[in-house]
Amino acid sequence: MIRVTLPPLGFVQIWRDAARLLASHDTPPESVIWSRDAAADLFGGGDPLPERDGPARVTAPASFQRLVETVLCHRDPQAPSWLYQALHRHQRDLRALFNPADPLTRRLEELAKPVRREIHKMHAFVRFRELPAAGPRRSFGAWFEPEHAILEAATPFFAKRFADMDWMIATPQGVARFDGRLTFHPPAPRPDLPEDASEALWGTYFANIFNPARLAVKAMQSEMPRKYWSNLPETRLIPEMLAGADARVAAMRAAMPTDTPARAQRILNRQAPQMDLQRPQTLAEAQHQAAACRRCGLCEAATQTVWGEGPPDAPLMIVGEAPGDAEDLSGRPFVGPAGQLLREELARAEIGPTWLTNAVKHFKFTPRGKRRLHQNPTRGEISHCRWWLDLEREMVRPKLTVALGASAAFALTGSAAPLTPRRGRIEPATDGGPVLLTWHPSRILRLPTPDQPAARAELAADLATAREVLARIEAG
Secondary structure (H helix, E strand, O other): OEEEEOOOOOHHHHHHHHHHHHHHOOOOHHHEEEEOOHHHHHHHOOEOOOOOOOOOOOOOOHHHHHHHHHHOOOOOOOHHHHHHHHHHHHOOOOOHHHOOOOHHHHHHHHHHHHHHHHHHHHHHHOOOEEEOOOOOOOEEEEEOOOOOOOHHHHOHHHHHHOOOOEEEEEEOOEEEEEOOOEEEEOOOOOOOOOOOOHHHHHHHHHHHHOOHHHOOHHHHHHHOOHHHHHHOHHHHHHHHHHHOHHHHHHHHHHOOOOOOOHHHHHHHHHHOOOOOOOOOOOHHHHHHHHOOOOOOHHHHOOOOOOOOEOOOOOOEEEEEOOOOHHHHHHOOOOOOHHHHHHHHHHHHHOOOOEEEEEOOOOOOEEEEOOEEEEOOOOHHHHHHHHHHHHHHHHHHOOOEEEEEHHHHHHHHHOOOOOOHHHOOOEEEOOOOOEEEEEOOHHHHHHOOHHHHHHHHHHHHHHHHHHHHHHHHHHHO
């Protein structure tokens, strides 16, 4: 039986060297005793480690090495043994470490979870107090009592955060010192740290951000467990704040204004629907009501509603995604660069009267300096605007509709499936009419220059298909 004893500090490297050596000799896990207690060696004895590497090549993924660094911090005495079991088994079964249902993998993750949580708590709850400094750098000290041996795993965070000062963090497991270089030392008695003048200011801030109306004691204790309270000066204020919470809430209610601010009515007036309650009977009435549409938030930033245009009895309707910057300013659909490309292809395809419109009637954008960058509408915004599109389709009664792009296809067919395998096909609209799917011209303009001719040819081919389909429909 081989016994390996891990020291209180530097145990990760000792475990890693020993485990690699043992695994290279294919030493079974049951032949190794992992111990953290040096005193046990005085009575237990055991065979020494092999002097050199064995014939087997030992491998482990980087994720397992990170797991080792975390799990070894856990106070469970079985943690080193379980890690070696996992490493030994990985040499034969490369998939076992990545199986979350495996009992050993699950057990190691259960050990790692509280260690990660305690490292996070240490980063949040260490309270430094200033110490007399002999040199030009300020010096600080802190005392922290972790449940697991996380000192070496957690303190590199402080070395990065407080690199311009000297500091010391003492724990029951050891002491971390930083003077430009991070070193670890055996445990020492709890230092006598002085009171810090900034603690009173911190306490005042802590008391003032406390909102008694949102008091949740269990949530607070979950985020700030009681075991850390002894080293947190602000926790002295918590009992008094909890005791006075009800009185403070009552005072807050009494101080609330009884009259509605005047600005509230102005906001309500602006947000109130300005549409006529009656359903429009003509395209002109629908356009008039759409100008005051507030079905979604897009109307707040857009310049105006961009309604469709074309002969009201056009046999073909073309539906784009949403107005762009040029359309928003002019109030007309398809007048920007993408619209010009579309109009050129429509003329080349010799398609007759066409109603041009968009699935969404307001321009959606993100301001970037003086520019307004186009943003795709969400499915919710498309659904809100579908009411207007349905009105247009009912009143124009197109024999065929062409959907430009995925947003228009979703608005017309209700399907959010990828457009690439659907392009060039005819699908039924939600009202049953035929819809031909093709690219949006703006997509063609966004493609790399060498790829644009092919995509434009596909758009032209689809428009030619639309012309042929219309001819067959009209011929009966």
